Amino acid sequence: MLKPNNSWTWYYDSKHDSLMLDLGDDMIFRVSIPPKHLITSAYDRTDFTVDDASVFQTFVESIAGLDLSEPRKAELALNAVAASRFHKPMMPKxxxxxxxxxxxxxxxxxxxxxxxxxxxxxxxxxxxxxxxxxxxxxxxxxxxxxxxxxxxxxxxxxxxxxxxxxxxxxxxxxxxxxx
Structure with a gap:
């Protein structure tokens, strides 16, 4: 499983019209949240914070028992962190x-x-x-x-x-x- 560090950076990639997370070592994660569901701060370059790392760990521990491959668990946890930080409020459906x-x-x-x-x-x-x-x-x-x-x-x-x-x-x- 991925280990967060202080070099990770959130940024918006207008070419791909998507929020991204630069994980260093030439690894980029593309967040699955559609742009219309992102708050305005998602378009600014920001660091992956200590709070993000804590939330990431909480999600990783929670999904450990799910029948998913390790890469899918990492994808789910990173998308969950992005949603907890950058998702617009929405009405229930x-x-x-x-x-x-x-x-x-x-x-x-x-x-x-x-x-x-x-x-x-x-x-x-x-x-x-x-x-x-x-x-x-x-x-x-x-x-x-x-x-x-x-x-x-x-x-x-x-x-x-x-x-x-x-x-x-x-x-x-x-x-x-x-x-």
Whole structure:
């Protein structure tokens, strides 16, 4: 997994019309957030801060149990940091998702599941703003929202918390019988 350092730099690349993160050693990460969803400070060159590194570590620890390759985990964590710092506020679009009884009260970096008519998927919570949360799709397969609209890996959406269920990592326990 990537280790953040003080040479990392956020910048906007107008040629690629995208927010980028210069990781040094000739490595550039292209953020998946569309330009229309970026706040104005995303267009300024800024350092990857100690706060960014802390948020990155929080996301890395949270997604460790997901069934994703290490490069995909790094991509998800970096996009999540970018979203937590540079994503514009947005209105919830909860109508795509089924209500889940009591729902849940997610915290930053929690993994939750959301269900549409087409299926269920895991999401990473970027931020909770009270009754709704900004979430990022944490699965490599796309999720159909309607017959004509879908979400791809690392796409964001704001959803009311009553549509979410806490994701529980299933782990097998190997027991040895002695005696």
């Amino acid at each position: 909860s109508w795509f998702f089924h209500t889940q009884g009591e729902g849940c009260e997610p915290q930053e970096a929690d993994i939750v599941t959301l269900e549409t008519d087409a299926g269920m998927a895991k999401f990473l919570v970027i931020e909770n703003s009270g009754c709704a949360s900004l979430c990022m799709l944490a699965e490599t397969s796309s999720l159909a929202l309607t017959s004509t609209k879908s979400m791809a890996f690392c796409d964001t959406i704001k959803v009311m918390n009553d549509r979410m269920q806490a994701y529980v990592v299933e782990s097998s326990v190997n027991l040895a019988l002695v005696g």
